[in-house]
Amino acid sequence: MKIAIPIVSDNKPYVINDSLARAPYFALIDNSNNTVKTIVNDYYFQPGGAGVKVAQMLCDLNVKVVLAPRCGENAQNIFNQAQIDVYQTIGYDLQNNYDLFLQKALQSILVTLSNHHQEV
Amino acid sequence: MVIAFLSGKGGTGKTLFSVNLASLVKDSVYMDCDVEEPNGHLFLHPEILNQVPVNKIIPVFDPDLCVGCRQCVDFCRYNALAFIHNQVHIEGSLCHGCGGCKIICEHQAVRETAHEIGHIDIGKSNKINTMTGWMNVIEEAATPIIEEMFDHVDKTKLVFADCPPGASCSVMACIKNADYVVVVAEATLYGQENLKLILELLTEFNSHYGIILNQSNTQDNPVKRYIMERNIPILGEVNYELELAKRSSMGEIVSISKSRYHSMFKKFLYQILKEANYE
Ligand code: SF4
Ligand code: SF4
Numbered sequence: 017m018k019i020a021i022p023i024v025s026d027n028k029p030y031v032i033n034d035s036l037a038r039a040p041y042f043a044l045i046d047n048s049n050n051t052v053k054t055i056v057n058d059y060y061f062q063p064g065g066a067g068v069k070v071a072q073m074l075c076d077l078n079v080k081v082v083l084a085p086r087c088g089e090n091a092q093n094i095f096n097q098a099q100i101d102v103y104q105t106i107g108y109d110l111q112n113n114y115d116l117f118l119q120k121a122l123q124s125i126l127v128t129l130s131n132h133h134q135e136v
Numbered sequence: 137m138v139i140a141f142l143s144g145k146g147g148t149g150k151t152l153f154s155v156n157l158a159s160l161v162k163d164s165v166y167m168d169c170d171v172e173e174p175n176g177h178l179f180l181h182p183e184i185l186n187q188v189p190v191n192k193i194i195p196v197f198d199p200d201l202c203v204g205c206r207q208c209v210d211f212c213r214y215n216a217l218a219f220i221h222n223q224v225h226i227e228g229s230l231c232h233g234c235g236g237c238k239i240i241c242e243h244q245a246v247r248e249t250a251h252e253i254g255h256i257d258i259g260k261s262n263k264i265n266t267m268t269g270w271m272n273v274i275e276e277a278a279t280p281i282i283e284e285m286f287d288h289v290d291k292t293k294l295v296f297a298d299c300p301p302g303a304s305c306s307v308m309a310c311i312k313n314a315d316y317v318v319v320v321a322e323a324t325l326y327g328q329e330n331l332k333l334i335l336e337l338l339t340e341f342n343s344h345y346g347i348i349l350n351q352s353n354t355q356d357n358p359v360k361r362y363i364m365e366r367n368i369p370i371l372g373e374v375n376y377e378l379e380l381a382k383r384s385s386m387g388e389i390v391s392i393s394k395s396r397y398h399s400m401f402k403k404f405l406y407q408i409l410k411e412a413n414y415e
Contacts (some may be wrong), residue, residue, distance in 0.1 A: 066215070071218065072218040072219065
């Protein structure tokens with residue numbers, strides 16, 4: 017399963033970015049083989065609707081879970097549609113939040129259409 | 137003739153002035169363009185004679201005809217579309233109803249439907265005509281409602297347009313349609329910052345305008361200094377007065393109910409009409 021997290025830069029240690037749609041980079045964690053990849057957010061400079069574009073991109077990358085401090089309404093709607101679960105991060109440390117997610121200690125930001133989050 | 141009342145921020149007295157001035161002119165039109173939060177009706181209590189719906193055209197996607205080429209998604213410059221689980225998904229609040237996605241689709245999978253985004257109440261209050269724009273709560277774009285109001289209004293009458301606060305697209309729609317602009321400014325430092333923005337906009341639109349200084353009896357008045365330095369016409373000044381504030385907060389139209397205020401607003405009216413070259 018792929019997990020996406022907005023990050024401030026692609027330098028380690030990764031720091032979580034406040035905004036999801038306007039994050040410069042995303043960290044993609046694949047928990048099936050424990051790898052972390054970073055990708056550039058091409059929609060960083062979009063004047064409007066960046067949330068929709070980012071949500072589309074993450075959906076196309078087959079992301080199933082997003083960890084972020086907050087999530088705008090437009091992006092939420094797309095994530096809902098795509099059955100991608102979004103969890104609210106605590107603090108800005110990526111590793112710490114990933115651990116909290118694995119321990120099921122993060123709260124869901126949205127009421128998703130799926131019950132996916134109960135399975136992970 | 138359309139006289140638009142603007143302010144950089146909310147609560148400077150735009151509605152107070154537009155309502156009281158409109159009430160002095162028989163058969164004028166008071167037009168409430170602050171469609172997110174119209175409040176002129178709280179003063180005028182108009183009798184609604186007609187209600188005009190305002191629609192936005194939004195696309196609907198037929199999953200049976202759609203082949204998933206994503207041409208529409210890539211085309212939409214407002215980023216209102218996404219392709220999720222083999223279907224086009226639309227974020228209605230981002231769609232501007234430009235019709236582009238329907239044109240670009242080669243598979244006739246896009247249809248258009250009308251979606252109501254608000255309405256206009258057309259009415260009467262004593263001797264004046266009223267027009268109130270209302271935007272539905274979930275909508276984001278006020279401009280189409282304001283444009284529709286200006287299309288409807290009888291511009292041979294004297295129109296007092298109470299505009300939204302700020303310097304957004306909806307304010308620009310008002311400026312574009314106005315023959316003369318009255319900026320109601322509040323004499324505070326915060327008011328000055330907002331005033332700067334609105335004056336930049338008016339300069340860009342090459343508008344003809346003047347300023348009313350509300351609550352100008354503060355000791356240090358940065359706004360007045362700012363206006364004087366730039367030689368902008370001051371149409372008049374009002375000092376803060378508890379009685380005026382109280383009566384207005386109760387929805388009283390003081391230019392009609394109290395002779396003292398009647399003459400005060402009449403003076404403003406003459407000054408505005410003179411500056412606006414109204415005949
Ligand atoms: S352009 Fe037409 S066929 Fe292509 S994705 Fe959009 S609706 Fe479907
Ligand atoms: S009508 Fe225009 S703005 Fe609306 S979805 Fe289609 S292309 Fe985008």
